[in-house]
Structures are given as C-alpha cells and as structure tokens.
Amino acid sequence: MDFALSPNRVDFVPRTVTQPAKIVIAGAFAVGKTTFVASVSEVAPLRMEEPIIRASTTVDDLTGTPGKNTTTVGLDYGRIHLGNQLVLYLFGTPGQIRFRPLWEDLTEGALGALVLADTRDLDASHDILGLLESQNTPYAVAINLFDHAPRYPLPEIRQALALEDHTPLTECDAREYGSCLQALITLTEYLTRPAPPLEPQP
Amino acid sequence: MTGPRQDPDLIRPYVRTGGRTRPSQDVRLESLVFAATGTVQGLGPDARRVLALFTPSQGGGLAVADIAATLALPPSATRILVADLMDQGLLTAPTAAEPERPAASLMERVLDGLRALA
Numbered sequence: 001m002d003f004a005l006s007p008n009r010v011d012f013v014p015r016t017v018t019q020p021a022k023i024v025i026a027g028a029f030a031v032g033k034t035t036f037v038a039s040v041s042e043v044a045p046l047r048m049e050e051p052i053i054r055a056s057t058t059v060d061d062l063t064g065t066p067g068k069n070t071t072t073v074g075l076d077y078g079r080i081h082l083g084n085q086l087v088l089y090l091f092g093t094p095g096q097i098r099f100r101p102l103w104e105d106l107t108e109g110a111l112g113a114l115v116l117a118d119t120r121d122l123d124a125s126h127d128i129l130g131l132l133e134s135q136n137t138p139y140a141v142a143i144n145l146f147d148h149a150p151r152y153p154l155p156e157i158r159q160a161l162a163l164e165d166h167t168p169l170t171e172c173d174a175r176e177y178g179s180c181l182q183a184l185i186t187l188t189e190y191l192t193r194p195a196p197p198l199e200p201q202p
Numbered sequence: 203m204t205g206p207r208q209d210p211d212l213i214r215p216y217v218r219t220g221g222r223t224r225p226s227q228d229v230r231l232e233s234l235v236f237a238a239t240g241t242v243q244g245l246g247p248d249a250r251r252v253l254a255l256f257t258p259s260q261g262g263g264l265a266v267a268d269i270a271a272t273l274a275l276p277p278s279a280t281r282i283l284v285a286d287l288m289d290q291g292l293l294t295a296p297t298a299a300e301p302e303r304p305a306a307s308l309m310e311r312v313l314d315g316l317r318a319l320a
C-alpha cells in the first residue's frame with residue numbers, strides 16, 4: 001500500500017538537536033492524557049498504532065485482513081523544543097495496560113512519568129501506579145480537574161492513592177498549556193532531587 | 203511480576219521484520235535519526251519507505267515515533283527497521299540512546315528548559 005505523502009506532513013527537527021528526552025503521560029482510561037499532550041505539544045499530536053493479536057492465532061491469520069483476534073493499541077505523542085539542542089517527547093500511555101511489552105517500550109529510557117487521575121475514579125489509577133513502582137519508574141501525580149468532578153483536599157487524595165510522602169501530588173487542567181507545563185515542572189523538579197533514603201525493611 | 207490485568211496471551215505480529223522481536227541497536231521510540239550516506243541495496247519496501255521520508259528533510263531529523271506515525275507502521279517494527287538502517291549506515295543518530303535510567307544531567311537540562319517556557 002503506497003500512499004503519496006506530502007512533504008509538509010512530516011515535521012523535521014533541526015539538525016542542531018542532538019538530544020531527545022522522554023516523559024510518559026500515564027493514567028487510567030479517559031483521564032485526559034491525550035488532551036494534556038495536545039495542550040503542551042508544539043506540533044499537533046501524532047498517533048502510532050501497534051497491532052496486537054492473541055498468541056493462539058495461527059500464522060495464516062497474520063497475513064490476512066485483521067480478524068477478530070487483532071486489536072490495535074493507539075499511542076499518541078507530542079514534542080516540545082527546549083532550546084536548540086534538546087527536544088522533549090511526551091508519550092501518552094494507553095488507558096489499558098493489558099499488554100506489558102508495549103508499556104515497557106514506552107517507559108524504557110523515560111525520565112519519569114506524570115500520572116493523571118480523575119477524582120471520580122481514583123481507584124482506576126492503582127494498576128498504573130503499581131506497574132510504575134514495579135519497574136522503578138519515578139512518577140508524580142496530577143489530578144486533572146474536570147468541571148463537575150468532586151474536589152477533595154490533596155492529603156485525602158494522597159491517602160486514597162496510597163502515595164509515598166515524597167511523591168509529588170498536584171492539580172492541573174489538562175486543557176491549559178500553563179497548567180500542564182507547571183505539572184511537568186513539578187515532576188522534573190522531583191526527578192532532579194536526590195533519591196529519598198531507602199525505607200528500612202520491616 | 204505478572205502485573206495487574208495483564209493478558210499474557212497477547213503478542214505483536216512481527217510479520218514485517220522477519221520474525222525479529224528486538225532491534226539490533228538500542229533504538230527507542232524517541233530516538234532521533236538523520237539521513238546518512240550509505241549504499242541503498244537490497245532494502246525491503248518498508249525500509250525504502252522510511253528512507254524516502256527523509257528526501258525533503260534538508261538535514262532535519264525524525265524520531266522513530268514520527269516514522270511510525272507517518273508511515274502507519276507498528277512502532278515496535280519501526281524500531282527494528284531503523285536499527286537495521288543504522289547498521290547499514292543509511293541513518294545516523296546524534297547520540298546513543300539514554301540508559302534505562304537517564305542521567306541526572308539530562309533531567310537538569312529538561313528542568314531548565316521547562317522553566318524557561320513558564
């Protein structure tokens with residue numbers, strides 16, 4: 001399948017850029033990850049599609065049209081130029097994390113993760129927090145303030161999410177550039193702080 | 203660990219990359235690549251499409267993710283294609299991929315850069 005590509009559709013980074021960096025925007029289904037990426041990205045967010053199949057599918061099925069065993073996981077991302085040499089990529093994780101290798105592709109080499117959460121379903125965040133902890137990816141949490149979502153004091157949210165004392169917890173509006181930028185700064189400040197002392201083993 | 207709600211029966215179909223599951227070099231989705239001068243011989247159709255993307259680049263670069271998104275290739279397969287093209291000297295990366303845990307100096311540079319935007 002060859003489709004004509006207009007050259008303008010591809011947005012090249014200048015030759016001066018020598019260093020990419022990556023932050024992952026994680027969170028449960030529909031917490032505002034794509035909205036967040038779109039708010040801070042300098043280019044319209046792009047979308048990749050990773051097809052996945054059931055291991056039990058026969059090889060013949062792979063070459064045919066996508067059947068009922070094939071699904072696609074969409075991954076969207078954006079970028080921010082930080083000076084002439086550095087470009088920061090923001091990757092939104094899929095809300096569903098049933099497929100671990102894809103999750104690892106996203107988080108491997110990431111500076112850290114910003115986990116978005118919605119006060120209407122805080123429990124939905126536990127899976128993602130557990131996964132980040134299991135692979136030692138440092139993270140901060142930002143509550144995306146939806147218009148009609150209930151508001152709670154941050155200490156209560158911290159408790160509900162079972163966050164460590166050192167984990168940054170903040171609020172944001174995923175639709176606003178300045179608010180998203182501030183949440184990214186909160187995460188990055190945390191990342192540049194010396195690691196917290198190890199807890200004594202019980 | 204098995205992880206929460208993992209489905210161990212799910213796999214990626216690697217039909218386009220000869221059944222390989224890992225890139226030959228450490229190539230990430232955010233890795234930047236630029237066109238280089240190598241001998242274009244015996245390339246598969248997908249590899250040719252990747253190189254053709256760079257024709258109007260004027261020295262500019264693309265992230266592996268950009269290649270996957272623009273050509274509608276699976277990101278996992280794109281990492282492998284790009285690693286192969288780097289092996290053949292047709293694409294080049296300005297820096298090696300960050301280790302699994304990036305350097306503290308990179309975090310500082312990102313923080314300075316973000317603060318400059320605020």
Ligand SMILES: Nc1nc2c(ncn2[C@@H]2O[C@H](COP(=O)(O)OP(=O)(O)OP(=O)(O)O)[C@@H](O)[C@H]2O)c(=O)[nH]1
Nearest residue numbers: 029030031032033034035095145146147173174175
């Ligand atoms: N009121 C309000 N709506 C928001 C906000 N952030 C996102 N939305 C809306 O909520 C819906 C879901 O947002 P998305 O950005 O698509 O969420 P997502 O996390 O990418 O969703 P999945 O990728 O499906 O998991 C969209 O209709 C957004 O327009 C917010 O801060 N306030």
Ligand SMILES: [Mg+2]
Nearest residue numbers: 033034035092
């Ligand atoms: Mg989304």
